[in-house]
Amino acid sequence: GVVYDVASDTKGRIWIATKAGLYRYLAGQLKRFTRNDGLPSNKVLSVAAEGSVVWIGTPKGVGALSGLAWRRFTRDSGLASNEIAVIGVTPWGVKWFGSARDGLTIYRGQ
DSSP states (O other), rough: OOOEEEOOOOOOOOEEEEEEEEEEEEETEEEEEGGGGGOSSSSSOEEEEEEEEEEEEEEEEEEEETTTEEEEOOOGGGGGGGGGEEEEEEETTTTEEEETTEEEEEEEEO
């Protein structure tokens, strides 16, 4: 399939953003996450890790996985766009969510 982005977290997990969902690779095991697991969309355009929290950008907003729980962020939550193509996380915890059409959102929350 199509791979859009790859990131690793502090627990040694590799996260892979694809057209068919988010994949986690750890110790030879590959697990797929989809909308059924709480993702905003099956198409994951970007992924970034902040410690053990994983942030994903999709055409339908941002998802954040912490432990077993997903949180969702959309334009209604304050994003400049629902279509997030790139995510950057600074060393001090500020998240940058970029859209190809509607600009940039800076998020300082957890």
